[in-house]
Amino acid sequence: MSDLIVNALRTLNSLLTAGIAITAFSLLLYVLSFNLRDRVTRSLAIILSCVVVVFIAEALSSVASTPVGLEFFLRLQWVGIAFLPAAYMHFSDALLATTGRPSRGRRRLAVRLGYLISLGFLFLLPGNLLVGPLLPDGSPAPHLQRTALTWVFATYYVFAMVIAWRNFVRAYQRTVTSTSRRRMTYLLVGALAPALGSYPYLLFGSNIAAHSPLLFWLAVTVSNLLTSVFLVVMAYSVAFFGVPWPDRVVKRRLFKWLMRGPVTASTVLAITIFTRRVGAALGFDLTAVMPAIMAGSILILEHLITLASPYWERRLFYGSDRADLDLIQALDERLLTEGDLRQFLEAILAAMCDRLQTSKAFAAVFDTHGIEIYITIGGGHPLEVEELPGHLLQAAAQNGAARDLFAWGEFWLLPIFSNRENGNRHLLGLLGVMRHPDTDLDTEQREALDILCQRAELAINDRYRQQQAFRSLEELTPQMDMIQWLRAASSYDGAQILSAPDPTLQMARLSPWVKDALTHYWGGPKLTQNPLLNLQIVQQTAHEHEDNPTNALRAILRKAIEDVRPEGERRFTAEWILYNILEMKFMEGRKVREIAMRLALSEADLYRKQRVAIEAVANAILEMEQQARLGMPVAMENTTQIKPSSKRE
Numbered sequence: 001m002s003d004l005i006v007n008a009l010r011t012l013n014s015l016l017t018a019g020i021a022i023t024a025f026s027l028l029l030y031v032l033s034f035n036l037r038d039r040v041t042r043s044l045a046i047i048l049s050c051v052v053v054v055f056i057a058e059a060l061s062s063v064a065s066t067p068v069g070l071e072f073f074l075r076l077q078w079v080g081i082a083f084l085p086a087a088y089m090h091f092s093d094a095l096l097a098t099t100g101r102p103s104r105g106r107r108r109l110a111v112r113l114g115y116l117i118s119l120g121f122l123f124l125l126p127g128n129l130l131v132g133p134l135l136p137d138g139s140p141a142p143h144l145q146r147t148a149l150t151w152v153f154a155t156y157y158v159f160a161m162v163i164a165w166r167n168f169v170r171a172y173q174r175t176v177t178s179t180s181r182r183r184m185t186y187l188l189v190g191a192l193a194p195a196l197g198s199y200p201y202l203l204f205g206s207n208i209a210a211h212s213p214l215l216f217w218l219a220v221t222v223s224n225l226l227t228s229v230f231l232v233v234m235a236y237s238v239a240f241f242g243v244p245w246p247d248r249v250v251k252r253r254l255f256k257w258l259m260r261g262p263v264t265a266s267t268v269l270a271i272t273i274f275t276r277r278v279g280a281a282l283g284f285d286l287t288a289v290m291p292a293i294m295a296g297s298i299l300i301l302e303h304l305i306t307l308a309s310p311y312w313e314r315r316l317f318y319g320s321d322r323a324d325l326d327l328i329q330a331l332d333e334r335l336l337t338e339g340d341l342r343q344f345l346e347a348i349l350a351a352m353c354d355r356l357q358t359s360k361a362f363a364a365v366f367d368t369h370g371i372e373i374y375i376t377i378g379g380g381h382p383l384e385v386e387e388l389p390g391h392l393l394q395a396a397a398q399n400g401a402a403r404d405l406f407a408w409g410e411f412w413l414l415p416i417f418s419n420r421e422n423g424n425r426h427l428l429g430l431l432g433v434m435r436h437p438d439t440d441l442d443t444e445q446r447e448a449l450d451i452l453c454q455r456a457e458l459a460i461n462d463r464y465r466q467q468q469a470f471r472s473l474e475e476l477t478p479q480m481d482m483i484q485w486l487r488a489a490s491s492y493d494g495a496q497i498l499s500a501p502d503p504t505l506q507m508a509r510l511s512p513w514v515k516d517a518l519t520h521y522w523g524g525p526k527l528t529q530n531p532l533l534n535l536q537i538v539q540q541t542a543h544e545h546e547d548n549p550t551n552a553l554r555a556i557l558r559k560a561i562e563d564v565r566p567e568g569e570r571r572f573t574a575e576w577i578l579y580n581i582l583e584m585k586f587m588e589g590r591k592v593r594e595i596a597m598r599l600a601l602s603e604a605d606l607y608r609k610q611r612v613a614i615e616a617v618a619n620a621i622l623e624m625e626q627q628a629r630l631g632m633p634v635a636m637e638n639t640t641q642i643k644p645s646s647k648r649e
Contacts, residue, residue: 009217016224019266021055026261027235043091053080071134085160086114092167099174140213190234197227360434414453510618518586537628560620578613
């Protein structure tokens with residue numbers, strides 16, 4: 001009975017060892033993927049690397065078939081063990097520095113000395129100096145003999161851990177908020193796992209373990225269970241260091257990573273081993289079906305995680321904010337994007353053409369800068385996309401009061417207005433369908449067009465309200481990002497909330513401001529009242545332009561456009577597209593159709609390229625502003641100002 005329990009514990013211990021190796025490797029990938037810029041996280045990555053080496057070697061040694069292979073894996077295990085003390089001192093030093101107690105030189109020197117000592121022990125490993133030869137028949141398990149240097153390393157191991165834990169306690173004492181103190185407690189508890197679970201205590205307790213194998217394997221199993229749990233606790237505590245994300249985002253991301261990584265891999269491994277051993281006990285060879293069992297297990301587990309993730313996220317991570325976050329998720333799933341609106345309007349236009357038995361129709365959706373979406377069926381350009389004639393807009397406003405269609409050239413037009421309860425409506429778009437000359441619409445056709453217009457109006461108004469909400473969010477985003485960044489920076493060191501740099505500029509979206517300024521480059525309120533005038537680079541450049549910030553901003557915009565310009569003489573090739581769009585549209589004042597024909601682009605493609613060009617100008621201005629804030633001079637070249645063409649005037 002005792003032998004049966006020991007065998008069961010050995011099997012369970014093998015699974016736990018493999019599970020710890022998988023978990024440590026998964027957490028190492030998480031650390032390397034999301035937050036390697038933080039010093040605490042980088043030092044944790046070294047500890048996890050040591051744990052991965054230790055437990056992978058332990059797992060492989062349990063299945064080694066020859067004494068040579070067994071000895072190789074047991075020695076490989078010592079590669080991770082040798083560097084673990086130095087890694088712990090490094091980690092504790094980084095943690096203490098994060099809480100506002102940077103090293104004055106002694107801790108940094110101790111860390112470097114620790115790595116040198118570990119490297120020295122590593123060089124002694126191949127010559128049977130650090131540990132002796134293999135005892136293949138050792139009880140209760142094969143292990144390497146201990147030597148005199150093994151005792152020296154054990155003393156160094158304990159001494160380094162004492163230093164590390166002293167720094168841990170000092171870091172805990174320096175935390176002030178309840179949240180950071182709670183997470184520091186988790187960190188102290190979790191840090192026990194690699195320190196206690198990685199060292200091969202069998203070297204020193206082999207005689208005791210040989211007399212009580214059941215007690216030994218029970219202790220090893222409990223130790224591995226605690227190691228697997230505490231390892232996750234340690235990684236959870238460190239996951240919050242140096243990241244500007246809300247706590248719920250960190251928790252959700254780490255939990256999903258663990259479920260899709262170590263939980264799935266460990267479960268599949270356990271199922272595979274259990275199935276193989278059951279088959280062997282029953283006399284069946286299941287080698288041929290094992291790949292199918294493994295693949296099926298992975299698919300089922302991933303499917304279950306996908307189904308269950310919305311429920312555990314709401315239960316575990318949302319808390320009292322569940323209603324607000326559910327609303328955000330619902331908006332994300334039901335959001336009417338530009339592509340969705342295009343598809344819907346194309347369906348409306350197709351229905352209008354089918355109803356009137358015509359071949360051409362168009363839809364135009366306006367924004368503050370002109371036409372945002374322009375769709376045609378049957379080809380042609382019934383409207384001037386860049387600037388609508390004023391009398392057409394006036395006619396649409398007059399005829400749109402009752403949403404009645406009216407004739408304009410060869411088209412019937414149906415205006416789309418915003419739904420405002422106070423009566424202050426403005427034109428959001430136009431629907432047009434080709435009309436037959438000298439033919440009026442009957443009542444049924446008018447009713448059908450009115451229904452289609454109502455549905456288009458509903459979609460366009462929804463899109464309009466979404467854009468208003470998005471503009472409000474864009475204005476709030478830099479402030480929200482800054483608050484989250486400062487909250488994360490000051491979690492473990494309260495002084496960081498005063499000394500941390502202002503990240504608002506780096507996170508602000510300058511493209512809308514740049515577009516406004518370029519639109520009124522030659523004069524207008526979008527230039528003279530633009531928020532870009534508050535940039536430091538504008539203030540510094542103003543003295544070169546008779547203390548006129550508007551002229552300074554105009555020069556900066558011109559400099560940014562020149563930064564987009566490729567080297568060489570101007571051409572109308574692919575690499576010059578962005579510069580040519582900026583030059584022809586905003587500097588020369590040409591119209592969209594003319595530019596599209598000159599550059600051999602469709603108007604829709606031209607608008608997409610224009611957005612990219614404006615973003616490139618915004619990035620150039622952002623770089624200049626960063627240089628100005630760092631006190632670096634920004635060279636403002638004397639560029640020739642091209643007057644707008646008569647078409648623009």
